Amino acid sequence: MFDATELAERYIAIWNETDAGRRRKMIAECWTEDAVYIDPMMKAQGHAEIDGLVAAVHGRFPGFRFSLVKPADRYGDNLRFSWQLGPQHQPDMIMGTDFALLDGDRIKTVNGFIDQLPAEAA
Template structure:
């Protein structure tokens, strides 16, 4: 069991804040809080480095799935500078991220952390994706 699980959980909480930030300025601020300078994001549909690229990927996902939010579906596990967690994209129910309805997209991510606790890299795996996405 890792000695400091708060480090991983805090990083993942900031990650979801960034993915769920709707306004461009709030999203840019959340991305900067979550990712280290020069940090990256890679999944089967994207491979970007830097805050601007990450914010653009998040904005594109929000455009593709308006009214949906990302939420954690399983506990965060970590050791050393690496953590993993699972998530899903759910329809907002009454404006709350507790979600409701179906989850058209779900996956698991592995992150590595920089010394300051911000994300250095994300490697995303998509477990469920709608056809044509």
């Protein structure tokens, strides 16, 4: 069983993966088949749509990387973590907090909240 931060790091690794084949494999390992992702700007259900969202973020923000802000928290099947996104080796532009519902060590749903979004990134 993974601890909270390991689960969040696996999730972040998916968002940072640029190789589509590897990313799809990671999604299949980390998300349930019927998984749902939703935030104020995007929504997806299932592995293919989630992969499409990640690919769209890479297209919109090429060279940007996600990272955890601090260790994640887990309570039962609930996971909470904060992340940041920005160009490598530069200050992060976008920050958010995600709340996930788990099925064991796999993600069932993610509800994302944007904490910081500059106007030029919207």
